[in-house]
Amino acid sequence: MKKLYLHPLPVRIWHWINAVSFVVLIVTGLQIRYREFLGLMKFRDAVDVHNFFGFLIIFNFFLWLVYYIVTGKIKIYIPPLSIKKFVLGCIRQARYYGYGIFLGEENPHHSSPDNKFNPMQQIAYLSIMVVLIPLQLWTGLLLWDIKGFASWIDMFGGIKIVDTVHVFLFLFFTSFLFVHVYLATLGHTATEHIKAMFTGYEEIEEHVH
Amino acid sequence: MFEKKLEQTAEKGTLGFVLLGPIFGMLYIFLLPLIGIMTLLLAIPEYAHAKKAPVIENADVCMGCHAMKGVDKVFRNKERVSVFVDAKDFQNTVHGFLSCDSCHTKISLETHPGTANVFESKNAFVLDASQACRMCHSEEQLRAKPHHAAIANRSNAPPCTDCHGSHTVKRISDWKPALAGNQYCLTCHSQNMSKTHRNGEKLSLHIDPSSTLSASVHNGHACNDCHAEFSKAAHPMKTFGSSREHSIVLSGACKRCHAEKYTTLKDSIHSKGRFQWGEAVVSAGSINMKAPVCTDCHGFHTVGPRAMYETLSGMPCKGCHEAIFTKYSQSVHGMAQARGEHKAPLCSSCHFAHEVKATAMTERIKTACLGCHQTAENAHKKWLPNAELHLSAVSCPSCHSPRSGKGIYLKLYDQNTGKPFTEEQIVKLLGTDYQGLSERMNAHGEGIDSEGLWNIVRQLNEKGAGARLTFLGKMELNEGSEAHMLSVKKNAVRECESCHNANSAFFKTVTVAIVKADGGMVRYRANPEVLGSMISLASLRQFYVLGSTRLKILDWIGILMVFGGLSVPLAHITARVLTSPIREAKRLNKMRKGDRR
Numbered sequence: 001m002k003k004l005y006l007h008p009l010p011v012r013i014w015h016w017i018n019a020v021s022f023v024v025l026i027v028t029g030l031q032i033r034y035r036e037f038l039g040l041m042k043f044r045d046a047v048d049v050h051n052f053f054g055f056l057i058i059f060n061f062f063l064w065l066v067y068y069i070v071t072g073k074i075k076i077y078i079p080p081l082s083i084k085k086f087v088l089g090c091i092r093q094a095r096y097y098g099y100g101i102f103l104g105e106e107n108p109h110h111s112s113p114d115n116k117f118n119p120m121q122q123i124a125y126l127s128i129m130v131v132l133i134p135l136q137l138w139t140g141l142l143l144w145d146i147k148g149f150a151s152w153i154d155m156f157g158g159i160k161i162v163d164t165v166h167v168f169l170f171l172f173f174t175s176f177l178f179v180h181v182y183l184a185t186l187g188h189t190a191t192e193h194i195k196a197m198f199t200g201y202e203e204i205e206e207h208v209h
Numbered sequence: 210m211f212e213k214k215l216e217q218t219a220e221k222g223t224l225g226f227v228l229l230g231p232i233f234g235m236l237y238i239f240l241l242p243l244i245g246i247m248t249l250l251l252a253i254p255e256y257a258h259a260k261k262a263p264v265i266e267n268a269d270v271c272m273g274c275h276a277m278k279g280v281d282k283v284f285r286n287k288e289r290v291s292v293f294v295d296a297k298d299f300q301n302t303v304h305g306f307l308s309c310d311s312c313h314t315k316i317s318l319e320t321h322p323g324t325a326n327v328f329e330s331k332n333a334f335v336l337d338a339s340q341a342c343r344m345c346h347s348e349e350q351l352r353a354k355p356h357h358a359a360i361a362n363r364s365n366a367p368p369c370t371d372c373h374g375s376h377t378v379k380r381i382s383d384w385k386p387a388l389a390g391n392q393y394c395l396t397c398h399s400q401n402m403s404k405t406h407r408n409g410e411k412l413s414l415h416i417d418p419s420s421t422l423s424a425s426v427h428n429g430h431a432c433n434d435c436h437a438e439f440s441k442a443a444h445p446m447k448t449f450g451s452s453r454e455h456s457i458v459l460s461g462a463c464k465r466c467h468a469e470k471y472t473t474l475k476d477s478i479h480s481k482g483r484f485q486w487g488e489a490v491v492s493a494g495s496i497n498m499k500a501p502v503c504t505d506c507h508g509f510h511t512v513g514p515r516a517m518y519e520t521l522s523g524m525p526c527k528g529c530h531e532a533i534f535t536k537y538s539q540s541v542h543g544m545a546q547a548r549g550e551h552k553a554p555l556c557s558s559c560h561f562a563h564e565v566k567a568t569a570m571t572e573r574i575k576t577a578c579l580g581c582h583q584t585a586e587n588a589h590k591k592w593l594p595n596a597e598l599h600l601s602a603v604s605c606p607s608c609h610s611p612r613s614g615k616g617i618y619l620k621l622y623d624q625n626t627g628k629p630f631t632e633e634q635i636v637k638l639l640g641t642d643y644q645g646l647s648e649r650m651n652a653h654g655e656g657i658d659s660e661g662l663w664n665i666v667r668q669l670n671e672k673g674a675g676a677r678l679t680f681l682g683k684m685e686l687n688e689g690s691e692a693h694m695l696s697v698k699k700n701a702v703r704e705c706e707s708c709h710n711a712n713s714a715f716f717k718t719v720t721v722a723i724v725k726a727d728g729g730m731v732r733y734r735a736n737p738e739v740l741g742s743m744i745s746l747a748s749l750r751q752f753y754v755l756g757s758t759r760l761k762i763l764d765w766i767g768i769l770m771v772f773g774g775l776s777v778p779l780a781h782i783t784a785r786v787l788t789s790p791i792r793e794a795k796r797l798n799k800m801r802k803g804d805r806r
Contacts, residue, residue, distance in 0.1 A: 032709070032755055032756060033755070033756055033759065034711075034756070035706055035709055035710045035711070035756045036710050036711050036712045036756075042705070042706075043705040043706050043709050043710075043756070044594070044705050047594055047705075047755075048594075051594075097781075101785070102784055102785060102788035102791065102792070103788070103791055103792065103795065104791070104792035104795045104796065145595065146595060146598050147595065147597045147598045147601070154624065154751075157750055158679065158750025158751045159750070159751055159752070159753045160745070160746055160749060160750045160751070160752060160753040160758075160760075161746060161750055163753045164746060164760060164763060167763055167767070168763065168766070171763075171766065171767040171770045171771065172770060174767075174770070174771055174774065175770040175771050175773055175774025175775070176774060177774070178771075178774040178775050178777065178778055179774055179777050179778065181778075182777065182778030182781065182782075
């Protein structure tokens with residue numbers, strides 16, 4: 001077994017701030033939206049906590065953006081530019097999760113600091129980090145001060161539309177979270193990837209070819 | 210023959226002369242002065258008239274008593290009147306040539322003075338005495354002036370003496386035109402007189418200059434500054450259907466000086482589009498006769514300073530809006546007024562006096578609230594998130610009148626102009642009429658649904674020539690009158706959950722409020738489902754309340770997504786468990802191969 005330094009400290013800090021924020025935002029979001037079903041806290045407190053973590057996650061997003069652009073590591077999010085390579089890579093990865101994994105086959109993708117994500121992860125995380133998260137943060141910001149951002153909201157088509165986008169993405173992220181956590185358990189051991197996210201080091205089996 | 214006859218005659222004549230001469234002589238001496246006196250007596254009236262010599266001087270019999278001051282006549286009802294007649298004054302009157310009994314025809318020295326024919330009252334006496342005027346003044350003469358005819362020929366006409374006096378009657382043309390300004394009018398109008406409207410209501414024409422005009426801010430004005438059609442030369446006779454009609458027409462006079470206020474009032478909800486007051490044509494039924502005019506608040510001859518208009522009694526607003534006034538009296542403002550805190554608002558403090566307009570879905574009342582409660586906006590910002598938004602989307606009484614019933618009002622706005630789209634514009638663009646719009650608004654009898662709303666917005670936006678229409682929502686009271694039940698601050702609604710909760714009762718009543726060009730409002734019931742309908746994403750795109758106006762479909766999508774997200778790992782784990790024997794076999798196989806090696 002060899003140890004591979006896969007997650008540098010800034011990435012780990014970003015990830016865990018993001019993780020905590022996501023959970024808190026989801027819970028407070030549910031509390032705000034479904035007051036009649038949930039009584040975890042007062043509406044007012046839920047709004048305040050939601051706003052705090054909302055700003056935290058905005059700050060965190062820029063931490064991610066600056067880190068990945070400055071270090072040039074952003075390229076790990078970019079899927080293969082060749083469509084054929086990308087499609088084949090996706091099929092290979094999907095085949096693994098849908099078939100190979102059950103037969104005890106090896107994950108066709110081997111993470112390294114320069115090639116961290118498989119093509120499916122790349123396209124998913126790229127869309128999330130570049131489109132969905134910014135959209136969620138932006139709509140959240142607009143909803144935070146509806147009067148102040150009235151003209152932006154108007155450009156979006158109205159407060160009801162902004163809110164619907166925000167809620168739709170919130171529901172999407174909630175469902176994605178289950179998949180994300182589950183996939184994190186599909187290492188050689190269930191906790192391997194999770195541990196790595198704390199320590200930065202992933203244990204890699206040395207292959208004998 | 211001739212001499213004989215002469216002789217005979219002479220004989221007889223001498224005797225006759227001797228006998229009859231003294232008799233005739235005596236008769237002549239005594240009769241002549243008698244005849245002279247009689248002739249003189251018969252000639253006196255002509256003589257008096259020709260020379261203007263006062264006959265009264267000869268009415269010594271009458272003046273023997275009536276020249277005395279301090280002698281009163283007592284009528285049967287114990288009223289007293291002085292019997293004194295100033296002979297000198299009378300000589301200067303237009304009737305100075307008449308004798309007492311020319312008018313007092315029924316006076317007989319056999320019964321007068323005495324108590325035999327005493328009248329019941331002063332009034333009865335005056336009425337009777339006035340009958341004498343008609344002996345000389347013909348019907349034609351009385352009818353010559355229309356206002357005179359109108360007064361004099363009525364069954365309850367005041368006696369002549371009320372206006373003309375009794376022993377002081379002067380030729381009107383000799384003195385009246387010389388009277389200055391209002392005195393001219395008051396010669397008659399200071400008398401107790403009235404007129405009757407067509408509906409039988411009585412209008413007093415009596416003006417008491419000491420108690421009315423002098424106390425008024427208009428005390429420097431001439432009567433015809435307001436009553437412009439009347440002058441020394443003209444006194445048109447006017448008839449009105451009712452006192453109300455009279456007030457409406459006469460209030461038109463105020464605009465001569467107060468044109469600005471008049472215009473403001475004409476644009477107000479009390480007048481705009483339904484009132485044609487001050488103009489000559491006023492027909493009951495075609496206009497709102499109850500809507501207030503100047504005189505309702507300001508009075509007419511007693512126009513007072515501004516502070517007098519509105520009192521704690523709530524008049525004049527209470528006249529029509531009594532239910533509201535009762536609620537107001539029980540409010541924090543009404544009770545403060547009752548305690549004598551005169552800074553507390555009355556009706557006009559919030560609704561203004563002349564520019565009264567529809568208040569629902571406007572900023573007018575909020576502006577009025579903030580006019581006094583100047584720190585309120587900042588105070589809200591200290592504890593209420595998005596305070597500015599709350600203050601614009603929730604009417605003040607929604608929270609500060611805690612016992613009121615609340616609901617959502619949807620109002621069609623043009624986002625380009627920021628102004629409400631009026632019923633008139635809607636009807637025109639939709640190519641329908643008011644009835645047609647009303648039917649569309651309530652097609653199924655349960656209020657308009659989301660599809661109906663969307664169809665209206667879509668059609669209007671298609672035809673609206675650049676207008677960008679959408680429904681804006683606001684929390685308002687279902688009953689405007691309940692806005693007057695304002696309570697003390699500590700009772701105000703503060704819990705976010707009161708509204709931000711899908712079970713909140715405040716979202717169960719939805720009203721589509723269509724503004725009319727005159728500032729009024731037509732309300733249509735809407736089905737509360739419009740707030741949470743997917744279709745409303747288009748028509749109510751600018752109205753959203755956290756927790757309370759959730760799109761129902763989004764909730765279901767959410768449930769599906771979350772279960773979908775959960776089912777991926779669950780299905781995968783299940784598959785992994787089921788396929789674990791395969792992997793186990795493969796692992797053992799591999800181990801065996803390794804062992805062999």
